Amino acid sequence: MAGDNKFVVVANRLPVDRTESGWQASPGGLVAALAPVLRAHSGCWVGWPGEPDARVEPFEFEGISLHPVSLSRWDFENFYEGFSNSTLWPLYHDLIVAPQYVAQWWEAYLAVNETFAAAVASVAAKGATVWVQDYQLQLVPGMLKQRRPDLKVGFFLHIPFPPPDLFRQLPWREEITRGLEGCDLVGFQRGADEANFRALVGAAGPRTGAFPISIDPTAIRPGAREDVVTLRKELGNPRTLMLGVDRMDYTKGILQRLLAVEKLLEKGLLDDVAVVQLATPSRERIEHYRKTRREVEEAVGRVNGRFGQVGRPVVHYIHRPVAKKDLGTYYAAADVMLVTPFKDGMNLVAKEYVSCHPHGDGALVLSEFAGAAVELHRAHLCNPFDLESIEQAILFALDGDADAMRAMHARVTEHDVARWARNFLEEL
Numbered sequence: 001m002a003g004d005n006k007f008v009v010v011a012n013r014l015p016v017d018r019t020e021s022g023w024q025a026s027p028g029g030l031v032a033a034l035a036p037v038l039r040a041h042s043g044c045w046v047g048w049p050g051e052p053d054a055r056v057e058p059f060e061f062e063g064i065s066l067h068p069v070s071l072s073r074w075d076f077e078n079f080y081e082g083f084s085n086s087t088l089w090p091l092y093h094d095l096i097v098a099p100q101y102v103a104q105w106w107e108a109y110l111a112v113n114e115t116f117a118a119a120v121a122s123v124a125a126k127g128a129t130v131w132v133q134d135y136q137l138q139l140v141p142g143m144l145k146q147r148r149p150d151l152k153v154g155f156f157l158h159i160p161f162p163p164p165d166l167f168r169q170l171p172w173r174e175e176i177t178r179g180l181e182g183c184d185l186v187g188f189q190r191g192a193d194e195a196n197f198r199a200l201v202g203a204a205g206p207r208t209g210a211f212p213i214s215i216d217p218t219a220i221r222p223g224a225r226e227d228v229v230t231l232r233k234e235l236g237n238p239r240t241l242m243l244g245v246d247r248m249d250y251t252k253g254i255l256q257r258l259l260a261v262e263k264l265l266e267k268g269l270l271d272d273v274a275v276v277q278l279a280t281p282s283r284e285r286i287e288h289y290r291k292t293r294r295e296v297e298e299a300v301g302r303v304n305g306r307f308g309q310v311g312r313p314v315v316h317y318i319h320r321p322v323a324k325k326d327l328g329t330y331y332a333a334a335d336v337m338l339v340t341p342f343k344d345g346m347n348l349v350a351k352e353y354v355s356c357h358p359h360g361d362g363a364l365v366l367s368e369f370a371g372a373a374v375e376l377h378r379a380h381l382c383n384p385f386d387l388e389s390i391e392q393a394i395l396f397a398l399d400g401d402a403d404a405m406r407a408m409h410a411r412v413t414e415h416d417v418a419r420w421a422r423n424f425l426e427e428l
Helices: 029-040 073-092 103-123 140-147 173-180 191-201 225-234 254-266 287-307 324-333 348-355 387-397 402-414 417-427
Strands: 005-013 016-019 022-025 044-048 059-061 064-068 124-133 152-156 185-188 208-210 240-247 273-280 315-318 336-339 363-367 380-382
Touching: 005 029, 005 103, 022 059, 029 044, 029 064, 029 417, 044 103, 073 103, 103 124, 103 140, 124 140, 124 417, 140 152, 140 173, 152 417, 173 191, 185 191, 185 417, 191 208, 225 324, 240 254, 240 324, 240 348, 254 273, 254 287, 254 387, 273 287, 273 324, 287 315, 324 348, 336 348, 336 387, 348 363, 348 402, 363 387, 363 402, 380 387
Parallel strands: 005 044, 005 124, 044 064, 124 152, 152 185, 185 208, 240 273, 240 336, 273 315, 336 363, 363 380
Antiparallel strands: 016 022, 059 064
């Protein structure tokens, strides 16, 4: 039986987190972009509430209808930690670590995608538009079209799509492509990702397009001048303040930027510098993530032991979430932003930093393998696999480039997350 929702968003997670005082909106541009569309089209968001074995009834939050999907602890370990993040994530990020191909994980992925498809089919009105989000739910479009051929189904992949030769490693490659072939439109971050998919499925595949995601510039404002002055004072008023803001993930190249800073200090090419590295805990039960954290923390200790002074470390490292309201202060205070992933679908941190520098101050060191490098090509681009390339980009960034920063700020302001959502939905 069809529901009454003319527009349905389906994602691995609901756009809310449960706190001691109740539900609160999750941070992230996706929620900000889609909330107005959901409200305008009597829409519904289908997703997991973030707690294994929790049964949560459908509820309203800030004018949006939320439809929770229950996942067991077994589902979480095998579908999410297993197939999604130990098989697909490394495969789609060019084998930075080796993917694991485990039949039990695949069975969980299949079962959970069926659960999501059934939930969407039950809430979607006849002829509704459904927008499926990201790599955890690639089977949902095909499953939905079988159950509800009346639905218009779009899918957006937030992470990179690998070259065909890499994708073909996947024992269940045909099932994944069949799932995506159930779409009326498949969206990718970059033209290169779209080209990889097209090379795989050929001319007979679904309609595709590149729709680079962006941020809501009003959601992250530069810190007030007095807050910036206070922060820099707390850091010892360095001549140069560098900043990294990342999930603690092996794709992000955090260790590489620390090694590049260490080399520059060794060579005497950096002086009176403070590096702030904010690293949000991520997937800490997975060994590759634990190894990344160990290596980063070892490097922080070594750099501070070699080049820091009592009360004046070089690297100020925080391994916990930082409130969105405080991020604007860090962004505004930083002379140089370090964004050095080995591979990234987009990297919204780069765009957030640029949006906090409207007057041309600041500088962005950006990996050429981040999706953001397509639009922010006037940043100081580097190859994160080449330490000398990162070093050179940092040295160039010390001189700044006001025209480049202003141009990138204009780009990010004009091409915001609302425009991204509108472009995709109009095309769908």
